[in-house]
Amino acid sequence: MLKSIQQRDLDRNRWVKVTMIVLLVLISISMVITLVPGLVGGSMTTSPDTVASVGGQDISVLDVQRQLNTVLHGQVVPEMLKGLYAKQVLDQMILTHALELEARRLGMSVTPQEESDRIKQLLPSAWEGGTWTKDRYVAEVQTRTGMSVPDFESFLRDDMLREKFRQLVTDSISVTPAEIQDEFRRRNEKVTIEYALVKPAELAPSIRPTDSELSAYYAKNAARYQVAEKRSARYALLDLAKLRENTPLNDEALRAYYNAHIDQYKVENRAHVEHILFKTIGKTDAEIAEIRQKAEEVLKKAKSGANFEDLAKKYSEDDSTKPKGGDLGWIVEKQTVPEFEQAAFSAPKGSISDLVKTQYGFHIIKVLDRETAHTKSFEEVRSAIVPVVADEKATEEANNISAQMAGAVRQSNRQSLDDLAKKFNLQLGETPLVSASEPLGDLGNTPELHQALFQLRPGELSQPLQVPQGFVILTPKDVQPAHQGTLPEVRDRVIADYQQEKSIELARTKAEDFAKRVQGGAPFDQAAKALGLSLVTSQPFARTGSVQDLGAAKLLAASFGMKIGQVSPPTQISGNWLVYRVTALEAPKPEDLATQSDQIKQQLLQAKQGAAFEAFRVALEDRLKQEGKLVINADAMKRLTRSS
Secondary structure, eight states: OGGGOOOOOOOHHHHHHHHHHHHHHHHHHHSOSSOOOOOOOOOOSSOTTEEEEETTEEEEHHHHHHHHHHHHTTOOOOHHHHHHHHHHHHHHHHHHHHHHHHHHHHTOOOOHHHHHHHHHHHOGGGEETTEEOHHHHHHHHHHHHSOOHHHHHHHHHHHHHHHHHHHHHHTTOOOOHHHHHHHHHHHHOEEEEEEEEEOHHHHGGGOOOOHHHHHHHHHHTGGGOEEOOEEEEEEEEEEHHHHHHTOOOOHHHHHHHHHHTGGGGEEOSEEEEEEEEEEOTTOOHHHHHHHHHHHHHHHHHHHTTOOHHHHHHHHOOOTTTGGGTTEEEEEETTSSOHHHHHHHHHSOTTOBOOOEEOSSEEEEEEEEEEEOSEEOOHHHHHHHHHHHHHHHHHHHHHHHHHHHHHHHHHHOTTSOHHHHHHHHTOEEEEOOOBOTTSOOGGGOOOHHHHHHHHHOOTTOOOOOEEETTEEEEEEEEEEEOOEEOOHHHHHHHHHHHHHHHHHHHHHHHHHHHHHHHHHTTOOHHHHHHHTTOOEEEOOOBOTTSEETTTEEGGGGGGGGGSOTTOBOOOEEETTEEEEEEEEEEEOOOHHHHHHHHHHHHHHHHHHHHHHHHHHHHHHHHHHHHHTTSEEEOHHHHHHHHHHO
16 A cells, blocks of 8 residues: 555645545544444354454454453543443444455455545655655654554545445435525524423422321332441540641751751742733724823822822722732732833832823832842741641651551451550540441541551551541441331431422422413413412523523423413423423524525434445345344353443
8 A cells, every 4th residue: 555655746625634534534433422323143153252243253352351441542531431431443343344244245445546535635744855755754654643554544445435435325315495494494493482490399398297197208218218338436546736736846956947948948039019901902092092191190199109009999900909908918029020120120119100001001100118139137037937846756656656547457366455555645535326427526537547546456557547537546436227217216307208208299380280270261371470470581592492490391392282371281300390481483584595405404414324334234244144144142242341
């Protein structure tokens, strides 16, 4: 194939377009856009690792996994999606082999010249100065696609063969003017509704079951109310805060930290400034002249003694500093544009600059304070260093003690917790009785804590576990096994479930009552008022739109077939009950058809072509199965989609 490639000059824009085409084709294989229906096959007579056989060509689990790795090209895929992606890749591989069989039957093929022409379209940069070079071609293939040359050319032939079949299947498909007109109407007609929404969640608090009703409900649903195992613990805590408080510190240690981190205490030349900004970006010369005049008027006020912060809050167009009276805080050299920096670092402290023009606009700058570059002294930062050094030393000591605690537990995890606490000066405490999903009292809610507590046997000690307070050793205290909950134990859950169930019934009944009143002749608004329902009028919406509080318009598809004034039956939507009436129907504007016609035609054509090719694919694979040329190994398929 490399030798058959001939010279050709191509426009660079065309190269960009066709390169994007091949990249999109590559990506489409890896994206699960439409799940292809699963194949059903008979038993396999080949290797158990063969997931499918097409015309005697076996596709193994390893083949699919390799192809999937090539397609993903290093992308990380969630574990739960790997099986789905593997199935999609397998479907593509089966289709490729099936099309090869059908092509041989029909005498179809991709010629070397067709392949050569396609490569020239996709990789024109392999021709430098009109001359094709093998090295450049190989490099372009690897750079653009991440494939080797043989794999790229094989992929290209498969894709071109698929194109030929698609063209064969879809060439006769067309879209009629009537179909365009119908789709235009479907997309553009709009409906306005007035509706009442009955929400079970709002009704639930008003439902107050009696003791007998609650007992009956519990008895009927008792199996639902299992109480998970609960445990409490005694613990011994190495309190980091107490270690920190008791850690002795001297100036020698503090100075050592100061000297080791001296760069943190260096202060550059800096200025504390406020400013008022008048933006000129995107303005005409005439507009800039007006802005300058306004800025000069504000400058006069500032220099005449007006409060600078008040002026900034009133006139500044810098949204980030305006609420703070123009305060920019401390700025250092090279942090701002040159013109602003020059004014900020040259004006006397406490002074107000003249107008300063920058790329953003006109600035009035007030210098509140300024410091020359220096290193803060130890005395200046000593108070800030103390907690840092104390924390470091306390953490180091805690790590050492926890290591000793761990060693003691390894020697015996059934020794007395009290003795251990006394030995290492630990704080004793107890947790409440909790399930594996509830916080362990003041110790928090980490998986490590719960895992230790619910795996230990009574009398056993855990290894030291890190918690926000320090390190803790646990031992089970009380264990309440999982059991069928009694009504007093689960009363709150039973009430909540009862209210939820009854509120749904009540909402449906209320919606039915509302609809019945309206159908009986009551005005829509009066019927709603009588039942305490609020009416809402929607904005006009199309089938592809959405309705406030209701969601996607497709849930209200029936409204597009209703007449003005017609009332819907009670409809459950997103857990709520809805009754609505159509108040307006808006027909599409005929003049919009001309601007939308081409797009609608293209989209309908693509949809019809896609459906036709999918029908062809299904028919082809069904025939190959009947002929015994396509066989699926169901067991291997399960392994592939489960573990890939």
